[in-house]
Amino acid sequence: xxxxxxxxxxxxxxxxxxxxxxxxxxxxxxxxxxxxxxxxxxxxxxxxxxxxxxxxxxxxxxxxxxxxxxxxxxxxxxxxxxxxxxxxxxxxxxxxxxxxxxxxxxxxxxxxxxxxxxxxxxxxxxxxxxxxxxxxxxxxxxxxxxxxxxxxxxxxxxxxxxxxxxxxxxxxxxxxxxxxxxxxxxxxxxxxxxxxxxxxxxxxxxxxxxxxxxxxxxxxxxxxxxxxxxxxxxxxxxxxxxxxxxxxxxxxxxxxxxxxxxxxxxxxxxxxxxxxxxxxxxxxxxxxxxxxxxx
Amino acid sequence: xxxxxxxxxxxxxxxxxxxxxxxxxxxxxxxxxxxxxxxxxxxxxxxxxxxxxxxxxxxxxxxxxxxxxxxxxxxxxxxxxxxxxxxxxxxxxxxxxxxxxxxxxxxxxxxxxxxxxxxxxxxxxxxxxxxxxxxxxxxxxxxxxxxxxxxxxxxxxxxxxxxxxxxxxxxxxxxxxxxxxxxxxxxxxxxxxxxxxxxxxxxxxxxxxxxxxxxxxxxxxxxxxxxxxxxxxxxxxxxxxxxxxxxxxxxxxxxxxxxxxxxxxxxxxxxxxxxxxxxxxxxxxxxxxxxxxxx
Numbered sequence: 001x002x003x004x005x006x007x008x009x010x011x012x013x014x015x016x017x018x019x020x021x022x023x024x025x026x027x028x029x030x031x032x033x034x035x036x037x038x039x040x041x042x043x044x045x046x047x048x049x050x051x052x053x054x055x056x057x058x059x060x061x062x063x064x065x066x067x068x069x070x071x072x073x074x075x076x077x078x079x080x081x082x083x084x085x086x087x088x089x090x091x092x093x094x095x096x097x098x099x100x101x102x103x104x105x106x107x108x109x110x111x112x113x114x115x116x117x118x119x120x121x122x123x124x125x126x127x128x129x130x131x132x133x134x135x136x137x138x139x140x141x142x143x144x145x146x147x148x149x150x151x152x153x154x155x156x157x158x159x160x161x162x163x164x165x166x167x168x169x170x171x172x173x174x175x176x177x178x179x180x181x182x183x184x185x186x187x188x189x190x191x192x193x194x195x196x197x198x199x200x201x202x203x204x205x206x207x208x209x210x211x212x213x214x215x216x217x218x219x220x221x222x223x224x225x226x227x228x229x230x231x232x233x234x235x236x237x238x239x240x241x242x243x244x245x246x247x248x249x250x251x252x253x254x255x256x257x258x259x260x261x262x263x264x265x266x267x268x269x270x271x272x273x274x275x276x277x278x279x280x281x282x283x284x285x286x287x288x289x290x291x292x293x294x295x
Numbered sequence: 296x297x298x299x300x301x302x303x304x305x306x307x308x309x310x311x312x313x314x315x316x317x318x319x320x321x322x323x324x325x326x327x328x329x330x331x332x333x334x335x336x337x338x339x340x341x342x343x344x345x346x347x348x349x350x351x352x353x354x355x356x357x358x359x360x361x362x363x364x365x366x367x368x369x370x371x372x373x374x375x376x377x378x379x380x381x382x383x384x385x386x387x388x389x390x391x392x393x394x395x396x397x398x399x400x401x402x403x404x405x406x407x408x409x410x411x412x413x414x415x416x417x418x419x420x421x422x423x424x425x426x427x428x429x430x431x432x433x434x435x436x437x438x439x440x441x442x443x444x445x446x447x448x449x450x451x452x453x454x455x456x457x458x459x460x461x462x463x464x465x466x467x468x469x470x471x472x473x474x475x476x477x478x479x480x481x482x483x484x485x486x487x488x489x490x491x492x493x494x495x496x497x498x499x500x501x502x503x504x505x506x507x508x509x510x511x512x513x514x515x516x517x518x519x520x521x522x523x524x525x526x527x528x529x530x531x532x533x534x535x536x537x538x539x540x541x542x543x544x545x546x547x548x549x550x551x552x553x554x555x556x557x558x559x560x561x562x563x564x565x566x567x568x569x570x571x572x573x574x575x576x577x578x579x580x581x582x583x584x585x586x587x588x589x590x
Contacts, residue, residue: 039362041361053354056350067334072475180367
């Protein structure tokens with residue numbers, strides 16, 4: 001890259017963006033989730049998509065990345081990055097980016113992710129002729145050769161993709177939280193009962209609820225589960241403090257986390273004030289104690 | 296259709312669904328708007344989509360219709376409609392549905408729409424061999440022949456598609472409300488200033504605002520525009536009453552409508568109480584009078 005000033009500028013621009021790694025990861029997560037359309041379809045896995053939808057993911061990633069970083073459209077390529085024309089290239093399989101004739105010699109922003117392993121990569125490269133293999137697909141697109149793969153300059157080589165919670169549930173738990181034989185509310189109750197101490201995103205909630213009014217379902221689940229001592233924390237009021245004190249992840253806006261608690265004796269390192277008393281995370285062998293719902 | 300009991304059942308089922316015409320129209324509008332992704336891209340027109348996105352619209356329509364009518368997946372075809380296997384077929388051009396080999400002899404729900412003319416059509420047909428033309432595309436798909444087109448049983452022959460407001464603006468107004476050189480707030484102000492007495496959907500608002508917090512932009516626009524006598528009405532509180540009294544459309548949840556008003560002398564057929572006084576729609580030659588913002 002050292003002698004390619006344009007490529008260097010595009011690389012440096014992304015590197016200078018605050019939190020760029022997290023933002024690339026969230027853009028890819030968001031793109032997958034929008035194409036799953038879990039709220040309408042209950043899908044959570046790339047294997048469940050049609051061929052058209054798999055192709056469309058590349059388009060959605062390009063759109064979300066452009067919007068996330070506030071890039072304008074290029075005149076020849078997808079984006080302008082610090083005044084350099086850059087084309088976005090997506091592939092499901094690392095290294096397998098397909099370069100069409102019109103992108104040969106151009107700067108490419110290459111993105112990929114593995115939802116099973118919760119990782120993603122983003123790199124920049126100038127797709128010069130000598131970096132491309134000879135084999136073409138029917139549209140005349142070519143992959144990078146070994147030299148090409150070595151020449152990638154990584155912005156994020158192995159980034160942490162926000163977890164696809166539904167994908168990583170055990171089969172039996174997933175069946176329970178997606179069971180169409182139950183009401184949306186019962187499924188949401190089960191989600192927070194069976195999937196504790198894990199951040200639940202709005203997308204996961206809507207895929208499980210299979211309806212629009214997710215936040216209302218969370219409020220009702222809070223009441224359903226209080227007898228079992230399960231709290232559900234969001235991003236408002238005292239909730240972040242309670243999550244911190246319990247030693248579980250703090251929910252950002254549009255996410256929730258549940259945890260079964262029991263009364264704590266005294267203030268310990270993982271005890272939290274909930275209502276007027278102290279509680280701590282329960283262990284699996286402890287009996288349920290009803291928790292107040294006005295936290 | 297008379298001697299095809301399965302086709303009749305699928306047809307009758309859709310006909311029996313409350314408001315099915317409106318719901319089909321809204322499903323198609325929603326599908327277009329989601330693929331435009333106006334909030335991120337500012338796009339409002341099918342011509343602005345890539346080939347992949349145009350193809351994907353058919354998938355989105357299928358998903359939204361399935362969710363809207365609560366249909367389950369078929370085992371061979373897309374949906375089960377009153378226990379009958381039904382395949383959804385979308386085309387941008389009426390009559391041009393492409394029938395793949397696996398759908399020959401099957402019941403098809405055929406949908407199309409014209410965003411320029413704000414119309415849509417939905418029909419059912421059994422795609423029998425004798426209703427299909429001979430010409431095949433490269434994937435072996437065929438169109439209906441003339442007999443096929445005549446054999447369509449329309450659920451909605453010429454339905455009213457919810458209007459694509461941005462598409463139908465004059466070029467100069469559209470440029471002003473999408474001008475990236477201005478802030479999102481200024482664009483939203485211009486939208487409600489320049490596009491009055493027309494329902495503005497959440498999707499249009501977000502495409503213009505180019506950011507997430509649309510409702511906040513509306514609240515601020517209300518303050519910006521009060522000096523010009525422009526009110527912006529939503530679905531809450533007194534707003535529906537004011538819209539009704541002014542004789543403009545009543546905004547449903549997630550829509551807004553603006554109207555420039557002047558003090559009314561006495562109560563007339565189009566005068567509305569706003570705050571503590573009566574107002575009526577202004578004509579273009581009347582001077583601006585500041586309206587209270589606490590309506």
